[in-house]
Amino acid sequence: MSEEIIKLIGITKRFPGVLANDNVTLDVRKGEIYALVGENGAGKSTLMKTMYGLHQPTEGEVWIKGKKIEDFSPSTAIKNGIGMVHQHFMLLPSFTIAENIVLGKELRKNKVFLDKDEANKKVISLSKEYGLEVDPKLKIEDASVGLQQRVEILKALYKGADILILDEPTAVLTPQETKELFAVIKKLVKEKDMTVIIITHKLNEVIEISDRVGVMRAGKLIGVENTKDVTEKILAEMMVGREVLFEHIDKNDAYGDILVQVDNLWVKDNRGFDAIKGISFGVRAGEILGIAGIEGNGQSELIEALTGIRKAEKGKVYIKNKEATNLSPKKIREMGTSHIPEDRLTTGMSKDSSIEDNILMGKQHSEEFATKGIQLKRKSIKKYAKDLIEKFDVRTASEEVKMGSLSGGNMQKVIIAREFSFDTPILFISQPTRGVDIGAIEFIHEQIVKKRNEGCAIVLVSAELDEIFRLSDRIICLYEGNITGKFINGEISKLDIGYYMTGNRN
Amino acid sequence: MRGKFNEQLEYLGSLFLAIFLALVLGAGIMILNGKNPVQGYMALVSGALGSKYLLATTLAKTVPLILTGLATAISFKSGIFNIGGEGQLYLGAFAAAYVGFTFTELPVVVGIVLAVIAAMVVGGLYAFIPGLLKVYYNIDEVITTIMFNSIAIMFTGYLVNYPFQASQGKMGGTDMIAEGFKFPKLVAMSKLNTSIFYTMIIAVLIYYLMKKTSYGYNFKIVGENSIFSRYAGINNKKYMIWAMIISGALCGIAGAFEVYGTHYRFLQNISKGLAFDGMLVSLIVKNNPVGIVLMSLFFAILKTGSNAMELNTGVPSELILVIQSVIILFIAGESGFKEILKRRQLNKARTVK
Numbered sequence: 001m002s003e004e005i006i007k008l009i010g011i012t013k014r015f016p017g018v019l020a021n022d023n024v025t026l027d028v029r030k031g032e033i034y035a036l037v038g039e040n041g042a043g044k045s046t047l048m049k050t051m052y053g054l055h056q057p058t059e060g061e062v063w064i065k066g067k068k069i070e071d072f073s074p075s076t077a078i079k080n081g082i083g084m085v086h087q088h089f090m091l092l093p094s095f096t097i098a099e100n101i102v103l104g105k106e107l108r109k110n111k112v113f114l115d116k117d118e119a120n121k122k123v124i125s126l127s128k129e130y131g132l133e134v135d136p137k138l139k140i141e142d143a144s145v146g147l148q149q150r151v152e153i154l155k156a157l158y159k160g161a162d163i164l165i166l167d168e169p170t171a172v173l174t175p176q177e178t179k180e181l182f183a184v185i186k187k188l189v190k191e192k193d194m195t196v197i198i199i200t201h202k203l204n205e206v207i208e209i210s211d212r213v214g215v216m217r218a219g220k221l222i223g224v225e226n227t228k229d230v231t232e233k234i235l236a237e238m239m240v241g242r243e244v245l246f247e248h249i250d251k252n253d254a255y256g257d258i259l260v261q262v263d264n265l266w267v268k269d270n271r272g273f274d275a276i277k278g279i280s281f282g283v284r285a286g287e288i289l290g291i292a293g294i295e296g297n298g299q300s301e302l303i304e305a306l307t308g309i310r311k312a313e314k315g316k317v318y319i320k321n322k323e324a325t326n327l328s329p330k331k332i333r334e335m336g337t338s339h340i341p342e343d344r345l346t347t348g349m350s351k352d353s354s355i356e357d358n359i360l361m362g363k364q365h366s367e368e369f370a371t372k373g374i375q376l377k378r379k380s381i382k383k384y385a386k387d388l389i390e391k392f393d394v395r396t397a398s399e400e401v402k403m404g405s406l407s408g409g410n411m412q413k414v415i416i417a418r419e420f421s422f423d424t425p426i427l428f429i430s431q432p433t434r435g436v437d438i439g440a441i442e443f444i445h446e447q448i449v450k451k452r453n454e455g456c457a458i459v460l461v462s463a464e465l466d467e468i469f470r471l472s473d474r475i476i477c478l479y480e481g482n483i484t485g486k487f488i489n490g491e492i493s494k495l496d497i498g499y500y501m502t503g504n505r506n
Numbered sequence: 507m508r509g510k511f512n513e514q515l516e517y518l519g520s521l522f523l524a525i526f527l528a529l530v531l532g533a534g535i536m537i538l539n540g541k542n543p544v545q546g547y548m549a550l551v552s553g554a555l556g557s558k559y560l561l562a563t564t565l566a567k568t569v570p571l572i573l574t575g576l577a578t579a580i581s582f583k584s585g586i587f588n589i590g591g592e593g594q595l596y597l598g599a600f601a602a603a604y605v606g607f608t609f610t611e612l613p614v615v616v617g618i619v620l621a622v623i624a625a626m627v628v629g630g631l632y633a634f635i636p637g638l639l640k641v642y643y644n645i646d647e648v649i650t651t652i653m654f655n656s657i658a659i660m661f662t663g664y665l666v667n668y669p670f671q672a673s674q675g676k677m678g679g680t681d682m683i684a685e686g687f688k689f690p691k692l693v694a695m696s697k698l699n700t701s702i703f704y705t706m707i708i709a710v711l712i713y714y715l716m717k718k719t720s721y722g723y724n725f726k727i728v729g730e731n732s733i734f735s736r737y738a739g740i741n742n743k744k745y746m747i748w749a750m751i752i753s754g755a756l757c758g759i760a761g762a763f764e765v766y767g768t769h770y771r772f773l774q775n776i777s778k779g780l781a782f783d784g785m786l787v788s789l790i791v792k793n794n795p796v797g798i799v800l801m802s803l804f805f806a807i808l809k810t811g812s813n814a815m816e817l818n819t820g821v822p823s824e825l826i827l828v829i830q831s832v833i834i835l836f837i838a839g840e841s842g843f844k845e846i847l848k849r850r851q852l853n854k855a856r857t858v859k
Contacts, residue, residue: 328739329736329738329739333739341737346731346733347733348734349731349734350727350731350734357723360723364723365720373720374719374721375719376720376723
C-alpha cells in the first residue's frame with residue numbers, strides 16, 4: 001500500500017504578483033484515494049495542473065513512479081499513466097461516445113480511415129472491464145451529465161491511465177449520480193489497483209470516499225490527515241484557518257403579499273426548443289423560493305425570462321401585481337428587482353473595468369453619483385465603492401483593481417454588493433456561491449437571509465442541493481422545464497428530492 | 507493585483523519600446539542603403555520642427571488625424587467598429603463645401619456654423635445607417651462601413667464632375683467657398699489655420715464625454731461587455747447607434763475643416779486615407795483621447811519630416827510608412843512584450859531568492 005506513486009517536493013509556483021503554490025511537498029500512494037481540499041484560490045488546481053504537466057513549477061521537483069519529470073507536458077503525464085477529468089468536460093457534443101473516447105489515439109483501417117466498429121468494440125470491452133457502462137454509439141449531446149463524466153473517465157482509461165485526477169467531479173451531479181460515481185471510483189481502486197486524486201470542496205464527500213486528505217490554504221499544504229481521524233468540522237477549520245459556524249437558519253413563516261407571480265410560462269432555449277413548459281408559481285414577501293434541479297433543466301431560461309433578458313413565448317409574469325412579461329431588463333429592474341446572474345463572468349460584470357466602475361453600474365445616472373445625472377462624481381463613487389468593499393468583505397488591494405483579476409469569490413461579493421445595494425423588494429439569485437470558498441459562502445448566505453428577513457421576495461436557483469435546503473422556505477423541483485414537485489422545506493429529504501429532480505412526479 | 511496606474515505605465519513602456527524598435531529597424535534599413543541613420547533622423551526632426559513654417563505644417567497635419575482618431579475611439583470603445591470614416595469625411599466635406607459655395611451671402615459666423623452642422627449631420631447620418639443595420643439586423647458594420655466608403659467616394663466624385671463641376675476649368679472640384687468663410691491662416695504660406703483651435707476644443711469635449719460623464723461610462727461598458735450592460739439595464743442599441751452617429755459626425759467635421767482650412771473647395775481626392783491614418787493612431791493608443799492627440803502629433807512629425815529627410819539625405823520618404831507599420835505590428839504584439847517583461851521580472855525574482 002505504501003509505495004509512493006507521485007511525489008511532489010518543494011513545489012513553488014509563482015504567477016506575476018501571485019504565489020499560487022508555496023513550497024508544497026506531498027506524496028500520493030499507490031492504490032489510495034487522496035482528496036485535496038481547500039478554498040478557491042488555495043492552489044489546488046494549480047498543483048494538479050503541475051502534476052498533469054500543464055504548468056512548469058517555478059521551483060521544486062515532481063516524481064512520478066520513481067522518475068523525475070523533466071519535460072512538463074500533458075503528453076508526458078499521459079505516458080506516465082496520469083489521466084485528468086476536468087470540471088468542465090472536454091467532449092465533442094456531435095460525436096458519439098466511442099468517437100470521443102478514441103479521439104487523439106484513433107483506431108484506423110488501412111492507416112487512413114477511422115475504424116468505428118473497432119472503436120465501438122474497444123469501448124464496450126473497456127466499459128465491461130472497468131464496470132463503467134456506456135452505449136458507444138450514443139451521441140454526447142444526448143448523454144446525461146453523469147454519463148458524460150463516465151465517458152471522460154473511460155477516455156483516461158483508454159489512454160492507459162492508472163492514476164486519475166478528478167477536478168470537482170460531483171459539482172454537476174445529482175445525489176444519485178454522485179453515489180454511482182463513488183461506487184465506480186471505489187471499484188477502480190479496489191479491483192484495478194488504480195490511484196485516484198479528487199479535488200473537491202464538499203467535505204462530506206471527502207469523509208465518505210477518501211483514504212487520506214490534504215488540506216491547502218493560501219498556496220501552502222496545511223496538513224495531511226488520515227480521513228478516518230478527522231471530521232468535516234476539523235477539515236473546514238483547517239481550510240479556512242478559523243472556526244466555521246454553519247449555523248442553522250430559521251425558516252420564515254411571516255409572509256407578506258405575493259410579489260412575483262408566474263402563470264403558465266413558456267420559454268425557449270437558444271436552439272429554439274422549449275426549455276420552460278408552462279410553469280406557474282408565486283413568491284411572497286419574506287420568502288425564499290428555492291428552485292432545485294440538475295443544471296440545464298430550464299433554470300437559466302426561467303430566470304432570464306423573469307429578468308427580461310430572454311423572451312417568454314407564452315404566459316404571464318407579474319411583479320407586484322403589474323404585468324412584467326417581456327419588458328426590457330431596465331424596466332423590470334425599475335419595477336423593484338435586482339438580479340445576481342448565474343454566470344458572473346459574462347453577465348454579472350465587466351472584467352476589464354475596475355471594481356469601482358462595476359459597483360457604480362445601475363447608479364451612474366443617479367443624482368448621488370452624477371451631477372444632473374451626467375457629470376460623474378468620482379469622489380463620491382470612490383467612497384461608496386470603498387464602503388461596499390469593506391461591508392461585503394471584498395479582498396482587494398484597492399477599488400481601482402480590475403474586476404477580472406479578483407478571485408471568483410471576491411467577484412461574486414462585488415456583484416452581490418452592487419445588486420443588494422439597490423434595496424429592491426425582489427431578488428432573483430442564481431448560483432450565488434458557485435466556485436466560492438467556504439468562508440465566503442457563509443457570508444453570502446447570511447446576506448441572503450438578511451434580505452429575506454427584511455421582507456424581500458427571493459427566487460433562488462442553485463445546483464447545490466445543500467444550499468437550497470439551507471436557505472429556502474419553499475422548494476420547487478424543475479425537470480426538463482416542468483415543475484415535478486412543490487415542497488415546504490423540512491418536509492422532504494435530500495434523497496427524495498433527487499428523485500423528483502430526475503423526472504419523477506409526485 | 508495591479509492598479510490602473512501601473513497598467514498604463516506598463517502600456518506606455520511597451521509603446522515606447524515599440525517606437526524605439528521601429529526606429530532602430532528604420533536605421534538598419536538606412537544603413538543597408540548606405541545612408542547614415544543619425545543624419546537621416548536629424549533631417550527628419552529638423553524637417554518637421556526646424557522652422558516656424560515647418561512646425562506649422564506639422565501641426566496642420568494633426569487636425570484630421572485627431573478628429574478621425576477620436577471618431578475611431580468613440581466607436582471602437584463602444585464595441586461597434588466604424589471603418590467608414592473615409593466615406594463620412596468625404597460626404598461631410600462635400601456638404602460643408604456646398605454650404606460654402608451656395609449660401610455665400612450669409613454672415614461669416616452663421617455660414618461656417620451651418621457648414622459644420624451640415625457636415626456633422628451628413629457624416630453622422632451616413633454612419634447611422636450601418637449602425638442601424640448592425641443593431642437591428644445584425645449585419646456586420648465592419649463590412650457595411652467599408653463598402654459605404656466606396657459609395658461615398660464615388661458618389662462625391664460624380665457630384666464634382668457633373669452637377670457641381672467647378673464653373674472654371676475641369677479639375678475634379680467644386681467652386682470655391684465664399685472668401686469670408688475661409689479659415690484664417692496662422693502662419694503665412696503654411697496650411698496651419700484656426701481649425702486647430704476648434705479641434706482642440708472638440709478633443710477636450712470628447713475627452714470629457716468619454717472619461718467624465720455617465721454617458722461615457724455607458725459607452726465604455728457597452729463596448730467591454732454588452733451582455734453585462736444589457737443585464738444591468740443599459741439600452742445597448744441606443745448607445746451603439748449614438749456612438750456611430752458621433753463617430754460619423756466627427757469624421758464629417760474633419761472633412762469640413764479640410765475644405766474650410768486647407769483647400770477652400772471640395773476636391774475629388776480630398777482625403778488620401780486620412781480616416782485610416784486616424785484609425786491607426788487611435789488603435790496604437792488603445793482609443794485613449796489624450797493618447798490620440800499625442801500620437802497624432804508624432805504621426806504628423808513623421809509625415810512632414812519625411813519629405814525633408816528625402817530631400818536632404820536621399821532616404822526615401824516611404825521609409826516612414828515602414829516605420830509606422832512596424833510600430834503597429836509591435837503594438838499588436840504588445841501582449842508578447844508584456845510577457846517577455848514579466849518573465850524577466852520573474853527570473854529576477856527567482857535569482858534574488
